[in-house]
Amino acid sequence: METEVEGLLRRLETLRDAFAEPPTAAFLTKLDEVAEFDPQWHALASAARSATTESLADEWMRLFEGPGRFPVVLFGSYYLDEEQLMGPSTLGVLDAYSRWGLEKSESTPADHLAYELGFLGFLSDRCETAESPEERERARRERDEFVTKYVANWVPAVAENMEAHSETAYFRELARLLRGEIAALTAS
Amino acid sequence: MKLTRRQFIGASATAAATYSFWGIGRYALAQSRSSAISDATPVDKVLREEKTFYTSDAFCASECGLKVTTLNGVISTIYGNVHVPYNAGTICAKGGSGKQVIYSPYRLKYPMIRVGARGEGKFRRASWSEAAAYIATRLEHIKKQYGPESVIMDGGDMTDQDPYWRLFYTYGTPNCAQHGAICDTPRRFGPQVIEGGMRIEPDLMRPVLVRQPDGSLKNDYSYANKMVIYVGWNPFVATRINYESRGTLAAKANGAKIVVVDPAFSNTAAQADWWLPIRPGTDADLFAAMLRYIISNNSPGDPERNYIDPTFLEYSIGWPAFEAAFRSWWNKTDPVNGLPYFSLEWTAQRTGLAASDIRELAHEFGSTKPAALVWGMNGTGHHFNGEVVSTIGTALNVITGNFDAPGGVIDTALVRSNKGGNNASDYIKANPAQRVVNGKTVTGTSWDLEMDNNGAWPAAFWGALGAYPKQFAEGVQIQYGPFAGYSYPIKAFVVRGGNPILSASTKDRWSEVVTAKDASGAYKTELMVCIDTAYLETGMYADVILPEASYFERMGLSDIYPSEPVMYLRQPVVEPLFEAKNQVEIMNLLAKALHDAGDPDIQAKDFWGKYHVQDDFWNEALLKAPGTTNVGKPLPYPHLPEGYKLLGTPDSLEAGRVQIDHTKQQVQGDPVTVDWLRAHNGVAVWPMAWYRQLAKSGGIIATKSGKMEFQFGEMEKINAFMAQSGGKTPYMLEKTGMSQFPTTFFWYETVWNPYTNSNYAKYRDEYPFQLISGRIHQSMSATQYVDWLGRISEEHLWMPLNDDKTYHPTVVDATGGRQVAGVHRLRAGAWSIAVIQMNAADGRHLGLQTGDVVRLRNPLGLETRGKVWLSELIRPGVLRVPPGAGNRMTPGMGQTYEYRNITPSSNKLLDPDLSSPITGMSSYNDMVVKVIKA
Incomplete structure (x- = not known):
């Protein structure tokens, strides 16, 4: 049986990969595998299967990258710091990564949704697997604070924008899963 | 292969304890090499690291020196660098807006390859290696099939394009262009031929570091100026010459008289002692009248009329012939008004100024020492006959003894520091080339294949970028030099940091030629590449987009038109965001790809083996x-x-x-x-x-003869060059009635002006408005993505006439937790947009009110539309719009796109078939229109 944390990590990983780049064939294969064990992901995998990789990539560009104006920005500071990148909230996120000895791998701002989902995965893991109770408690506090300060206050807006502007079931379904996962983390 | 659930988890990691997906793949969060920050870490190491950088702007062509502070690697403050005398610590609203550029979520982030049609704006993300290979493969095909000269590299509107020129010159094309070709070349013609320079400006940049008679060095702040006349020049708004705004005020406070000659009461006019609202396109008339008056009334023994300083004859050649040619017009009669040329009455009729004012201006300029006569971009550079204006203007400054005199004028292009030489222009000028011309093998150099100077524009010293659409459509016909008779098509256009499709001449003509297809359905221009930080109109037509590091993320050198040798550094302030690369990296990457594609001319020793980091390039x-x-x-x-x-x-x-x-x-x-x-x-x-x-030469000059040349040696050389190839007259020169380029005083009328050119007099009643442009902060092609500038109004050209609008469904409660549903709303009147400035009386006559939407239609049937702003501060019969600030079609950045259908573009109305006959400049400010209420 998959443990609760294993399930959470798997969902966060899949969401992170879904928001990291336009869907690749490898990702869609992996998505199929996820959906095989988790009914919540059936609709997303089904939507992916009914589309082509190219059409999903086109829609990705239109929603998230443009070029030019596009309807869904995937950076927290856009929502929290007056529509600019690298605002105070970005530095807050970066500080949070630093507190746990983590650094990002690319020149993309630290508050990209994909980074934040990965960090939530890291913290969720530490909540369960850190050696000392103090460290597990510290991870729980950090996760709660991170969700409150840097995730829950803007990610629902991303989901809303995706639902409003997407022309494909895939991205609407992805928005639903994202919203649900963040809501669950917020509730926890 | 089917996996079990456990196998699936195991495929990612064997157990939760080691299942660290966050550490792998794209957007990985890896263990830091430095130790983790904990609660025990001293606060000062957690909170902030502050750094200061002295760098320079490149958001607009002024390239002001900047002092930038970063906090934890993020730009915090932007101020002017007090150590750069050019701007001496000052910056404008654009300069202070840099964070909106670099930290815009809509900047270009990754290489992209087009997947839709050109102009459609559909792209896919690509890796740098894929994009570079895509470009290199096509460039190599074009080189083999058509020759490297079929590729144009346009380095755009920034002065740090040398890495790109180096690459493309070494590739073998002589066709490297830049923004200067569509900036104001007619304005530069007179200085170029007479004293070898480019830009005559008033000597009022302060401080200047001056060697004193006692041998000491002193930063001098004194102003010797007694009179400055700005003609069609508005240095108080968005100019390259930043120091002229503060310098003009200081000179005025020191007693100098400031005169502004402009159809509009500009910000500069607002600071002037005297505003002369001249009719557009008649600056040459005014200058000719001043010259005639000064020559006619000069009296060396009379201190009131000692206009001409005869010492200029010692360090000049050709003045007697120049003066004779000038005088030869005095007895001719103008077919438009029946008056003798250059007389006060003739000038008054054409310029709309009072004859007494013209006489007073000429007298004051001639009798005031030192004085400066300065002409600008809009008034001179953007009219068909701007070359006439700048030639007479230069002569006026020289014969009155004001050239290089303290407080007079200075050619800033001649005193500034050199910063180049590694762009491989020497290589391309000497590189042997062979082509078959009319069945014979001919030998020359690659430079002999350059499209403009060997083609239709032999005297266009910056090229004829505005006329490129004709050559895209018809191909390049080499008419002069060893390859005369050879022709080749344009097959690739690589643009970096410029937006020629919007700004070089008419957008419609540009988009037509770059989307033209052959019989097989393939684009005739096989490759379009755009290298930029922002997504502008030209990018919409690209096959490949390469994201360039912004000016806060790359290196370069600035030396913009100061009054002394100055060189300042643009240094990276922050690391490039996303996958943006600097110019040297892009040069090396494309060079390597060309080399790998088999290009024998591209070798490691000239690129990636020589310039390992960008410091290497700029040090050279x-x-x-x-x-x-x-x-x-x-x-x-x-x-x-x-x-x-x-x-x-x-x-x-x-x-x-x-x-x-x-x-x-x-x-x-x-x-x-x-x-x-x-x-x-x-x-x-x-x-x-x-x-x-x-100085022995009478000033700092750079002519071949070492003297001021009223007998234009440069033009004589070009005429001889043309004669060697049969002497065919370039097609645009032919329109002026001249068969050769002028070598002494010359005259031709501007176009589309019913008041001065008899060919257009018939349009006066039906098209009663002259349409001109006025440059403002928001006029730069890329300025539009600084939304903050929408909150500023300017010069009755950029005014709060927006429609009520909602946008960007984004905002959340800053306290966190609660999402604020909804959208941003811009109430009507809250945001400035490009408008049409119209004289209030004209508006009343047409029954218009401020804010009414009108269509402007010209005799060619071309139209643009926008809202009128009725104003007392513009001459009746003249409409003025900000260039580049309206009808923006790129969904790049900023609100301007949202208002594209209610904002005007003067470029849509310019005559696409006319460029200044010598320099090839687009005639941006020569057009008449009628106003139709929409």
Whole structure:
């Protein structure tokens, strides 16, 4: 049986990969595998299967990258710091990564949704697997604070924008899963 | 292969304890090499790291020196660099808006390859290697099939394009262009042919580092100016010459009289003692009248009329013939008004100014010493006959003894520091080339294949970018030089940091030619590449987009039109975001890809094996700094030989830490380097001579003869060059009635002006408005993505006439937790947009009110639309719009796109078939329109 944390990590990983780049064939294969064990992901995998990789990539560009104006920005500071990148909230996120000895791998701002989902995965893991109770408690506090300060206050807006502007079931379904996962983390 | 659930988890990691997906793949969060920050870490190490950088802007062509502070690697504050005398600590609203550029979520982030049609704006993300290979493969195909000259590289509107020019010159094309070709070349023609320079400006940049008679060096803040006349020039708004706004005010406070000649009451006019609202396109008339008056009324014995300083005859050639040619027009009669040319009455009729005002202006300019007559971009550079204006204007400054006199005028292009030489232009000029012309194999150099100077524009010293659409459509016909008779198509267009499709001439004509297809359905221009930080209109037509590091993320050198040799560093302030790369990296990457694609001309030793980091490239460029000559009184360096070229840092030259080469007449100090600049507040300032006019040449000039040339040696050379190939007259020159380029005084009328050109008199009643443009902060092609500028209104050209609008469904409660549903709302009247400035009386006559939407239609049937702003501050019969600020079709950045259908574009109305006959400049400000209420 998959443990609760294993399930959470798997969902966060899949969401992170879904928001990291336009869907690749490898990702869609992996998505199929996820959906095989988790009914919540059936609709997303089904939507992916009914589309082509190219059409999903086109829609990705239109929603998230443009070029030019596009309807869904995937950076927290856009929502929290007056529509600019690298605002105070970005530095807050970066500080949070630093507190746990983590650094990002690319020149993309630290508050990209994909980074934040990965960090939530890291913290969720530490909540369960850190050696000392103090460290597990510290991870729980950090996760709660991170969700409150840097995730829950803007990610629902991303989901809303995706639902409003997407022309494909895939991205609407992805928005639903994202919203649900963040809501669950917020509730926890 | 089917997996079990456990196998699936195991495929990612064997157990939760080691299942660290966050550490792998794209957007990985890896263990830091430095130790983790914990609660025990001292607060000062957690909270902030503050750094200061001296760098320079490149958001607009002014390239002001900046002092930028970063906090934890993020730009915090942007101020002017007080050590750069050009802007002396000041910056404008654009300069202060840099964060909106670099930190815009809509900047270009990744290489992209087009998946839709050109102009459609559909792209897919690509890797740098894929994009580079895509470009290289096609460039190699074009090179083999059509020759490298079929590729145009446009370095755009920034002065740090040398890495790209180096690449494409080495690739083999002689066709490297830049924004200068569509900036104001007619304005530069007169200085170019008479004294070898480019830009005549008033001598009022302060401070200037001046060698004093006692040998000391002093930052001089004194103003010797007594009169400054700005004609069609508005330095108080968005100009390259930043210092002229503060310098003009200081000179005025010191007693100088400021005169502005402009159809509109500009911000500069608002500071002037005298505003003359001239009719558009008649600056040549005014200058000719001033020259006639000064020549006619000069009286050396009369202190009131001692207009001409005869010493100019000692250091000039050709004046008697120039004057004779000028006088030969005095008895001719103008077919439009029946009056003798250049008389006060003739000028009054054409300019709409009072004859008494024209006489007074000529008298005051002639009798006031020192005085400066300065003409600008809009008034001169953007009219068909701007070359006439700048020639007479230069002559006026020279014969009155104001050239290089303290407080007079200075050609800033001649005194500034050199910063180049590694763009491979020497290589392309010497590179042997062979082509088959009319069945015969002909040998020459690659430079002999250059499309403009060997083609339809032999005298276009910056190229004829505005006329490119004709050559895209018809191909390049080489008419002169060894390859005369050869033709080739344009097959690739690589644009970096410019937006020619919107701004070079008419967008419709540009988009037509770059989307034209052959019989097989393939684009005739096989490759379009756009390299930029922002997604502008030209990017919409690209096959490949390469994201360039912004000016806060890359290196370069700035030396913009100062009154003394100055060089300042643009240094990276922050690391490039996303996958953006700097120019040297992109040059090397494309070079390597071309090499791998089999290009024998591209070798490691010239690119990636030579320039390992961008410092290497710019250090080499700095080897030629300052490159100025030790002339004037007192000499800038009295202890160094007079007339010798100066190379090296200011401190080494001052200390005499030099090697003197008497054969080359050259003094070499310690080379200027990027590190030296970093250690000296980002800037090198070399001293100037206070009395430059006392140099043996009468000033700092750069003509071949070493004298002021009223007999234009450069044009004689070009005429001889054309004659060697049969002497065919270039098609645009032919329209003026001339068969050769002028070598002394010349005259032709501007176009689309019913008041001065009989060919257009018939349009006066039906098209009663002259349409001109006025440059403002928001006029730069890329300025539009600074939304903050929408909150500023400016000069009745950029005014809060927005429609009520909602946008960006984004906002959340700043306290966190609760999402605020909804959207941003811009109430009507809250946001400035490009408008049409119209005289209030004209508006009333047409029954218009401010805010009404109108259509402007010209005799060619072309239209644009926008809202009118009724104003008392513009001459009746004239409409003015900001260039580049309206009808923006790229969904790039900023609100301007949202208002594209209610904002005007003057470029849509310009005549696409006319460019200035000598310099090839688009005639942006020559058009008449009627106003139709929408």
